[in-house]
């Protein structure tokens with residue numbers, strides 16, 4: 001069974017608006033690296049957002065790890081989203097938080113908001129975050145505020161945060177388009 005199975009997926013942003021996804025079907029197996037290419041406005045981001053239901057599809061099915069995503073309750077959806085990491089074009093870091101706290105926020109789905117607020121993370125989470133920061137090459141920046149980093153460093157934080165979730169599926173929406181070519185290559189290599 002494929003890890004992700006999309007069948008005849010259709011989506012539009014409003015009832016009167018144009019249909020953006022017109023019957024998309026695809027399968028992604030575990031350990032696959034699956035790329036979607038197409039011109040600007042083709043609907044690549046819309047497709048990615050449908051997978052974890054940031055955008056609600058109008059019809060079709062999305063089976064992820066054996067679960068039908070399109071009919072899940074909010075609670076079950078929250079649980080399943082833990083298994084899906086996302087890396088964005090604009091990094092989506094919390095600027096006023098430290099690098100470390102941004103990475104730890106990847107555990108949000110597990111520990112709940114209050115825990116993050118009081119920074120009550122288990123020791124093993126902090127060690128895991130340090131290891132990930134080491135892997136992405138910015139362990140020396142752990143205590144810096146996120147807005148004091150370069151674009152490439154910010155995306156490394158984004159990658160570490162997504163991996164902190166220990167996701168089964170990693171969704172990347174043009175993770176290097178706001179970086180220069182040299183840094184882009186480094187980030188793609190890292191991914």
Ligand SMILES: Nc1ncnc2c1ncn2[C@@H]1O[C@H](COP(=O)(O)OP(=O)(O)OP(=O)(O)O)[C@@H](O)[C@H]1O
Pocket residue numbers: 013020038039040041042043044045046047
């Ligand atoms: N929030 C929204 N509300 C209404 N329409 C939207 C919304 N987001 C995207 N669209 C429209 O949906 C279409 C597909 O957009 P989408 O962002 O999925 O394209 P894309 O392939 O990711 O493009 P790019 O390569 O520029 O990122 C576009 O016509 C866009 O105008």
Ligand SMILES: [Mg+2]
Pocket residue numbers: 044045046173174
């Ligand atoms: Mg896009």
